[in-house]
Amino acid sequence: MTLQRAERRLGWGLAAPALLWTLAFFVLPFLAMVVLSFAHMEGRQVVQGLDPGNYIRAFTDWSQLNALINSVEITLTVTVISVVLAWPLAAIIAWRVPPRFQRLALLLAVLPFWTSYVVRSYSWLLVLGKNGVINQALMGLGVIAEPLALASTRSATVIGFVHFFVMLLTLTIYANLIQLSPNYARAAQDLGAGRWATFRHVILPLTLPGVVTGAFLTFVLCIGDYITPQILGGNNELTLPQLIMLQMGRSGNFPMASALSVVLMAVVTLAYAGCSRWLRLDRI
Amino acid sequence: MTHRALTALGLLALATPAFAQDELNALVWCDHTDPALIAPFEAKYGVKVNLKEYEGTAAGLAILDQSQPGDWDVLVIDAVDVPRAVAAGKLAEIPADQLPTADFFPELVMAANNVVDGKTYAVTEKFGYNTISYDKTKVDPADMEDMAALTSGKYDGKTGIYDYYLPLLGLVALGQGINTADITAENLGQLQDPLMALRKASTLVADVVSSQTALATGEVDIIVGGGEWLTAVLAAENPNLDWTIPKQGGLRWAQSIGVVAGTAKPDLALAFVQYIVSPEGQAALAQSSCYWGMPANTKAGDILSPEAKAVLRWDQQPEFLARAQLYPIPDAATDTAMQDLWTAMLNK
Numbered sequence: 001m002t003l004q005r006a007e008r009r010l011g012w013g014l015a016a017p018a019l020l021w022t023l024a025f026f027v028l029p030f031l032a033m034v035v036l037s038f039a040h041m042e043g044r045q046v047v048q049g050l051d052p053g054n055y056i057r058a059f060t061d062w063s064q065l066n067a068l069i070n071s072v073e074i075t076l077t078v079t080v081i082s083v084v085l086a087w088p089l090a091a092i093i094a095w096r097v098p099p100r101f102q103r104l105a106l107l108l109a110v111l112p113f114w115t116s117y118v119v120r121s122y123s124w125l126l127v128l129g130k131n132g133v134i135n136q137a138l139m140g141l142g143v144i145a146e147p148l149a150l151a152s153t154r155s156a157t158v159i160g161f162v163h164f165f166v167m168l169l170t171l172t173i174y175a176n177l178i179q180l181s182p183n184y185a186r187a188a189q190d191l192g193a194g195r196w197a198t199f200r201h202v203i204l205p206l207t208l209p210g211v212v213t214g215a216f217l218t219f220v221l222c223i224g225d226y227i228t229p230q231i232l233g234g235n236n237e238l239t240l241p242q243l244i245m246l247q248m249g250r251s252g253n254f255p256m257a258s259a260l261s262v263v264l265m266a267v268v269t270l271a272y273a274g275c276s277r278w279l280r281l282d283r284i
Numbered sequence: 285m286t287h288r289a290l291t292a293l294g295l296l297a298l299a300t301p302a303f304a305q306d307e308l309n310a311l312v313w314c315d316h317t318d319p320a321l322i323a324p325f326e327a328k329y330g331v332k333v334n335l336k337e338y339e340g341t342a343a344g345l346a347i348l349d350q351s352q353p354g355d356w357d358v359l360v361i362d363a364v365d366v367p368r369a370v371a372a373g374k375l376a377e378i379p380a381d382q383l384p385t386a387d388f389f390p391e392l393v394m395a396a397n398n399v400v401d402g403k404t405y406a407v408t409e410k411f412g413y414n415t416i417s418y419d420k421t422k423v424d425p426a427d428m429e430d431m432a433a434l435t436s437g438k439y440d441g442k443t444g445i446y447d448y449y450l451p452l453l454g455l456v457a458l459g460q461g462i463n464t465a466d467i468t469a470e471n472l473g474q475l476q477d478p479l480m481a482l483r484k485a486s487t488l489v490a491d492v493v494s495s496q497t498a499l500a501t502g503e504v505d506i507i508v509g510g511g512e513w514l515t516a517v518l519a520a521e522n523p524n525l526d527w528t529i530p531k532q533g534g535l536r537w538a539q540s541i542g543v544v545a546g547t548a549k550p551d552l553a554l555a556f557v558q559y560i561v562s563p564e565g566q567a568a569l570a571q572s573s574c575y576w577g578m579p580a581n582t583k584a585g586d587i588l589s590p591e592a593k594a595v596l597r598w599d600q601q602p603e604f605l606a607r608a609q610l611y612p613i614p615d616a617a618t619d620t621a622m623q624d625l626w627t628a629m630l631n632k
Contacts (some may be wrong), residue, residue: 043616044345044372062632063624070631122497131502149441151503152488236445238631246630250449251623252342264410 037258054259085170094177152234169214176210212278310358315572353546363538380404406542412577413535414451417510446509449626516576536608
């Protein structure tokens, strides 16, 4: 009994720094943000209170609500495209690349992580621009007569995001795939399953933890990102992080920014709730 | 000392401005971060100038609100917002007789802004225009003399908008025959349709760097709200970039510099302000690598090269100054309404 108590104390002692850190730098700031979200502005002054006006405005003012809708649409698009591209890439690395070259393949896959996020976004701007590589190539081949409007669009934002998140998803799916014994597929085929049926009913369900974990991380990082839509989207449609930045940096309206941030966290929480059943961090 | 303690100390050092006697902490705009501007002052006084960039008066005042007296020594601020900073108690009085305002362009003394209740709190350091920047090989320069051309359909998809609501709404107001000083929450509705028409014709709404990139790469041929601050820094690489003030007029931006109230180093802070408005400081500031702009002190003209003065349109300043209006100075309600309109425009 004494030993158990000592072990328990040791456990709490080891966990205490992390718990205190989380309390000080996440829980308390988050609570402060929630409190601030119910305040309102009078001139430049923040007036504390229990005013739900910021939340009402977030869901009734079209320019505010539209930012939320834009964010969710872009994030879902990016997540789906990234999963579709990352799964086969991870499968090729795990199953087709000889084991001695897999580390090199993974290294190449994550190379984009090594460059600055901002520089990478500006690079895409140059690639997608009117005088960029894509338009010049298409015009040189005679496919188009006038340059396409690729930069400063939602598509440009999605491309910039997908470039980044395919790498992240490849890692999580690869980590899942290499743990799968080839005996699963063999057993399925021995029982008469075709390649498609084996993939659909055996392989894919077994890789869902890696897919969902990567997809969730993609969702969280994408919906909270400010840089990519700011640089590649050309401010042609606001996302929620951009709107939060406008409220803080330009309007100095910290209560409204706090309310929008709480809404953003609520969306992430909903996403977590939706995929928590498959989230298996121990599988990656 | 534990690793955690060292990390905490490191974070603390990153989060707070330096307090050593031989350091000066300045809240500035990006043009002050050019080493060519700061290094001569540091060498002369044997000090280190710590610079923190900020964007927008609200953000600058918020940083000061969250700081302790003495954290900051110098503040660069939009000239029209000096009274706002004074009212908030953020600026200290500086001795007017120790500033070279007699050498300034008369319009740039801006006593109505820099002087409050007979006390000088700031001095104008740099100015320029928010008008129309364009690539003269891609558009007809004659069209750029009339704002109506921007929404005529001829330049749809070739236009970008500088992402700052005050000058842009000011320009749209001028296009409607409303002086910038007369913009109110009541007549703001008149600007909605022309603003949305401009938005419809535009490909992007961009900050300073993105505006420069868009014009330099040919993504757009026109930036509404641009001016010498946008094209001058690109002039050496692309001499086809130009700017003009259309017949409806343009906006004059001006930035001021002052000493932060509560500074522990008032003499050093004043010396920095004096250096910035000296001919040498003015010439360096005018050609800052972040963005160019006209110096407020005419004596800088003795130092600037003929080429630099040509890019800045030095000789045309009397005409430009006569045709440009100051930024709108909205009250809190009008400011909120203007930002709401701008946000709605962004989320078209």
